Amino acid sequence: MESRQLKWIYLSGLSLVWGSSFILIKKGLLGLSAIQVGSLRIVFAGIFLLLIGFKSLFKIPREKWKFIAMTSVFGTFVPAFLFALAQTEIDSSVSSILNSLTPLNTLILGALVFGVSFERRQVWGVFIGLVGSLLLVFNGAMNHPDQNYYYALLIVIASICYAVNVNLIKKFLSDLSPLCITTGNFLVLLFPSLIILYLSGFSEAIHVEKVQNAVMFIMILGVVGTGIANILFFKLIQMSSPVFATSVTYLIPVVAFFWGLLDNEMLTPVQFFGAFIILIGVYLSAKKSTIAK
DSSP: OOHHHHHHHHHHHHHHHHHHHHHHHHHHTTTSOHHHHHHHHHHHHHHHHHHHHGGGGGGSOGGGHHHHHHHHIIIIIHHHHHHHHHTTTSOHHHHHHHHTTHHHHHHHHHHHTSOEEOOHHHHHHHHHHHHHHHHHHHHHHHHOTTSOGGGHHHHHHHHHHHHHHHHHHHHHSTTSOHHHHHHHHHHHHHHHHHHHHHHTTHHHHTTSHHHHHHHHHHHHIIIIIIIIHHHHHHHHHHHSOHHHHHTHHHHHHHHHHHHHHHTTOOOOHHHHHHHHHHHHHHHHHTTTOEEOO
16 A cells, blocks of 8 residues: 555544543543553553564664653653643543644744744744634633633643654654654653552552543553554654644544543533634644755
8 A cells, every 4th residue: 555545544543543542531530640640551551562562672773762762751751641630620622622733833843953844834824723722722711610721731731742752753763663662662661650650559549449440441541542553653754744643633633522522521612713723723834844854
């Protein structure tokens, strides 16, 4: 199959998997703390990846490990905890929409740090996307006074981390297989996450039924939504561009919104409009971006 067709299949599959991640986080938070959700997600993904990809670690050159460590922090470790913390206060559907700022941040950081060329309409795209985000957040804060919308900033920070991650992978790790990168990432993160999980008091709460139910949701999130999805995502980055790969965030809110409807979440008309503005900005920003050689 041609790479042009294959990249769209990867994009669609990732949107379904990651669009479902937000509701899994929400269900996990019913029995676990945000710290436990973040660390347990990494632990499950790490164990799974080491089981299937341990031999691939020997293919990573010594000089590449510093970039493996950097991408593990920006691409997984920090966002895993930020998303869990954010969803203690804001709806999963709102989190997914704000996550669509990732391509905008990829473009900005790519232009400023990684040598990505850009056009005037892409600058407009960044501006429009930011306006939509502000509209979404401020209207949500007005209509949901019981929710602390300052936590929405955590999603924005996470999207910046993702932007750093994809640019690093494209620039420094394109010669490694996605399995090498992903397994290396989680080897770096597994032991710190186990320590955090232990210190969170998880071992004392595991006998509680609602905690056990929450763990099942996070296990699915860790193995499928983090482990397998990261392998597919890194492959997509390598066969396309950072901005195209992060355009998966266009589709994630659609999937997450339908899951939110099933869980009695609903956006206001103004929030719908804000989401639409964000997607217009992201579309404009994603036009014809190239990495300078």
